[in-house]
Amino acid sequence: MESIKDKVAIIGMGCVKFGENWGKSLEDMIIEAAYEAYEDAGIDPKDIQAAWWGTCFAGHTGQIMASPLKLKYIPVTHVENACATGSEAIRGACYAVASGAADIVLALGAEKLKDTGFMGLPQTRPIATWSYRLTSQTPPAVFAMLATGYFAKYGLSHEEGKKILAHIAVKNHYNGSLNPKAHFQKEITLEQAIKAPMIAYPLGLYDSCGVSDGAAAAIICRADMAKKFRADPIYIKSMQIAQGPREGWLSQKYDFAHVEETWRGGNAAYKEAGIKNPRKEINIAEVHDCFGITELTIMEDLQFSPRGMVKEDVLAGTFTLKGDLPVNTDGGLKCFGHPIGATGLRMQYEVYKQLQGKAGPRQIKNPRIGLTHNQGGEPGAATVSVLITGNELG
């Protein structure tokens, strides 16, 4: 099996301000993200030879994106992998370029969630399964069971567990406060996080990410062409996805204290990229902190912290902007926001900017290798994408 390492590069990216974009339509956001990316790459829209479109809720087919952008009679593929949809758009685009089917392509994800009129995500009943039996699986409840399971496995009291999660919320809110494109740009205190109203016990308001409108885009081309467009392209080192067979909902082997798909996806990505010591070699990670407990367990599943020991790294500030391994420097899902189809691309947007040294007040020191972790589904039944990129070949 061949590796995709260094065969493909990102030469332009765009991302709108995420949030409650009452005044903007889905089409407005698609256009803003795409044109920022075109401009960043220095290409003409007509240079795009194929496109990948990620959305969960905006409708069927590539028409939804092709129409506002006037992509005329080129291949446009609509992809969906729940909250990992954005990464799936990047994957499709990268593999097309690596295969030689196209040289310059667009990957774009967008979602207009605030027009549903509800809190949380829309619930659409699949026609194919007995989902009408599963009445209460709101995402907060299922992720909350990851917290209950983690606290139980490692003997953390409710208070201890909440405090660790609060540190993650405070960090991500601080990072969000430095980011003009983030949905939430306000710092919070540990006390605020701990005392916030309960969403799904034991997770409170600040342990849960927001639901946002947003769009993000990437222009991807062959690695050997990349420097024609810019001096600082970002190279794909690995691009893996791990899809679980819902084992955790069927089998008692699953402990509800980690996410197996993250562990597997991480290992596969490290192998493809040739990474031996993730904690040392990864310089920045954007991970899927849909809930604080998700970020906590991801740190262990991606081998940044030993099993059951992430608490020490969280309390030591390892994952803050000034720590050894900054995580969610842009505020993460918690503060940048979570428009489902756009999130994977938004994560890559931050890693891309950090690797280019263009992250403004959030810029970390000389990162070379960045990782994005994008998760669809829930603990026990997840779809996890791990994408590793770097600012140098080799």
Next chain:
Amino acid sequence: MAGIVSYGAYIPFFRLSRSEIAKAWGIAIQPGEKAVANYDEDSLTMAVAAAMNCVSASEAAKIGGLYFASTTAPYKEKQCAATIATVLGLPKDAVTMDFGGSLRCGSNALKSAVDAVESGALTSVMVCVADTRMGYPMGPGEMSFGDGAAALLIGKQGVMAEITNFSSRYHDIQDIWRSDRDQFVRSAEDRFAQDEGYTTAMTETVSAFLKKAGLTPKDFARIAISSPNARQHSAIAQKLGFDVKVQAPDIMHSQIGDTGSAMSIMSLIGVLEDANPGEMVLMASYGNGSDVFALKTTGQIVEARNKKGIKKNLAFKGMINNYSKILRWRELVQTQPAQRPPIEERQPTPSAQWRDLQWDGRLTGTKCLKCGTPQYPKQRVCIECEAKDQYEPYTFFDKPAKVFSFSHDYVMQTVDPPVTVTIVNFEGGGRIMCDMTDREPDSIKVGLPLEMTFRRLYYVGGIYNYWWKCRPVRA
């Protein structure tokens, strides 16, 4: 001779103190408490619960008929007995019937079952009776009515109480009724209903019965009778010549309430669980007339004492400390809609329900024939060893279980927040995710022992969506 082979009662977990109702409306306090069906229970689910307390799964597989009786069946046109038979796993040729339309429907069903068995037409019949009647808020019915269910297995083998005599009289009167347009039970002027309805019909029927059978009140150890409230219960017992304290102590009113069509049979179970061999019991129902039965206990009655009758059900309860909960559960007030997608989006389709019921109705999954791993729902390819189509059906509803993880969800749309979502690990293998019911949130912990209970998930598009939930074990 046909008689009762087994019994089981079901009393909902939650109780409401009558003083709580009085406090809510600013009316005179009445003593005692009443049993209140949870928001996810109805007469069908309570009948299933009583039936499961009556027979084991292997016993159910041999039953020849199932008669369901209720004045509060969830469907006007769709048989409940067939659903109950499916959930219990009765043979496909079991005779199923629904009885309704009168507070006597429970005893009507019992009489029909006894006749079917006595005649030899059926070897055994399960009679399930349940009611969840609603009185007008602030009215006497709201104070006196309780929710409950009972199940009797009627047969000729292993009888604990033979049914020796029966008689019946009809008595057409507009004393207590509900038209097809009514949500709440109506009643005529108190004195009229009491004197010309209940008292007259009970006196005439029981007197005629005793005369015909050649029996006197002294021949009976205990009586089990329907009655609208504790006062009339004592009054009628006395009028009929029974010693209230010895032969007719109150079983129902102080702790459960008037459970309508289920009342006389629940009372009978309450009597049987204390009875000694060779005792006679008189049972009388009421509802536009009365059905009267005489029963005689056998030596088998002693073995039945540990069954889940009235006492065991009463021992396990949680108090509703806020009357407004009832208004929400019964949807008597409109509350702020949750800012969540409408429940209509989760409407079960008849075809999907039909396809799934044979499995999900009994919480049946698969057990891999190659590696032995139980799994739910049905998996054609084994999660453990990936063997294809090598499985046997495996039921989970009767397996002991424990909480593996849980959450109390405050954002989910429900009339009873929070929703307690649970990962349930079964002894012997297998796991499911489902809601927990009949629980007090603060007492839920990882490792808590659980059992499964058949409930109504929600009602949408004219369809009641029944499935299973877990609950803390009823010790």
